[in-house]
Amino acid sequence: MQPWTFLHISDTQPGSPRSFRFNPRYMENWQTAYRQLQSIHADLLLVGGDLTRDGYIHDFELAKAKAELDALPYPYYAIPGNMDNGNKHTPIAGATGRDDPRLNATTESLDNFARFFGPYPWTFVHKQVRFSGLYAALAGSGLPHEERMWRFLEEQLPATPSAKHHVVLMHYALFVDTLDEPTWDITKRDEYHSWYFSIDNPHRQRIFDALKKTNVEIVLSGHIHCRRPPQEVDGIRFYRCAGIAMPQWQDRFPDGDARLGFYRFEVGDDGIRDTFIQLEKESSAEGAYGPGGHPRPEERDYSLALE
Numbered sequence: 001m002q003p004w005t006f007l008h009i010s011d012t013q014p015g016s017p018r019s020f021r022f023n024p025r026y027m028e029n030w031q032t033a034y035r036q037l038q039s040i041h042a043d044l045l046l047v048g049g050d051l052t053r054d055g056y057i058h059d060f061e062l063a064k065a066k067a068e069l070d071a072l073p074y075p076y077y078a079i080p081g082n083m084d085n086g087n088k089h090t091p092i093a094g095a096t097g098r099d100d101p102r103l104n105a106t107t108e109s110l111d112n113f114a115r116f117f118g119p120y121p122w123t124f125v126h127k128q129v130r131f132s133g134l135y136a137a138l139a140g141s142g143l144p145h146e147e148r149m150w151r152f153l154e155e156q157l158p159a160t161p162s163a164k165h166h167v168v169l170m171h172y173a174l175f176v177d178t179l180d181e182p183t184w185d186i187t188k189r190d191e192y193h194s195w196y197f198s199i200d201n202p203h204r205q206r207i208f209d210a211l212k213k214t215n216v217e218i219v220l221s222g223h224i225h226c227r228r229p230p231q232e233v234d235g236i237r238f239y240r241c242a243g244i245a246m247p248q249w250q251d252r253f254p255d256g257d258a259r260l261g262f263y264r265f266e267v268g269d270d271g272i273r274d275t276f277i278q279l280e281k282e283s284s285a286e287g288a289y290g291p292g293g294h295p296r297p298e299e300r301d302y303s304l305a306l307e
């Protein structure tokens with residue numbers, strides 16, 4: 001096989017000066033990554049969610065992300081992140097004071113992402129590699145999109161022709177530390193972020209079982225914004241990938257890497273090999289405005305916007 005390359009990015013979150021909150025550091029980091037992406041010869045790009053900072057509120061952020069990705073010299077395939085269409089579902093608020101149920105992904109926000117970037121889940125084969133993308137945070141939501149995801153995982157994928165390799169793209173990590181870790185408790189402050197960044201059981205095990213049955217070799221996830229060495233579980237390599245906008249939670253892991261960047265994967269006769277591409281420069285720009293995190297509606301002051 002003639003070696004070929006695919007790329008993976010996640011958590012670009014550039015935001016917009018038209019918003020009620022903006023951090024020019026995030027925008028500059030995305031612009032640096034975008035220049036680097038334009039200079040790399042690749043067959044395709046996987047975009048692992050959080051293309052925006054407030055895409056679930058602002059269509060203009062989704063439109064800008066699409067326009068930039070459309071201008072790259074190779075095709076891309078995107079899945080949403082929680083900043084694009086809302087968080088993993090919960091009926092109760094957590095320990096941090098956020099109104100977590102208000103942040104749940106909705107039918108409208110999920111459909112709106114698809115309006116810009118096409119339907120999902122999706123799967124296709126390119127040069128003996130099957131690529132599949134889904135939004136695993138739908139598990140337990142009860143939305144029509146959840147049932148569509150389970151049919152995709154448990155009926156559609158097993159019925160598709162097999163390929164030499166299978167790579168799956170998610171946004172949320174399936175687990176934080178180990179596959180058999182307990183479901184984290186959103187009401188406990190020391191467990192809140194572990195809950196926020198992962199998938200609850202029994203959905204976690206159900207997804208893993210489906211991945212095993214379709215011969216998945218690699219799972220790529222973002223959301224945490226902290227790169228770690230690939231963790232192999234029963235033959236599947238789980239990648240927790242770096243963010244591009246900013247790092248997060250690097251102190252949580254002894255092997256956490258706070259550097260910003262993205263992955264280049266080379267496919268050859270000996271398998272799929274990864275290379276981490278660090279941002280050539282991490283921005284130190286100042287001038288941020290507006291709240292961080294997940295602001296409530298009453299905290300959205302558009303008089304702050306620069307445009």
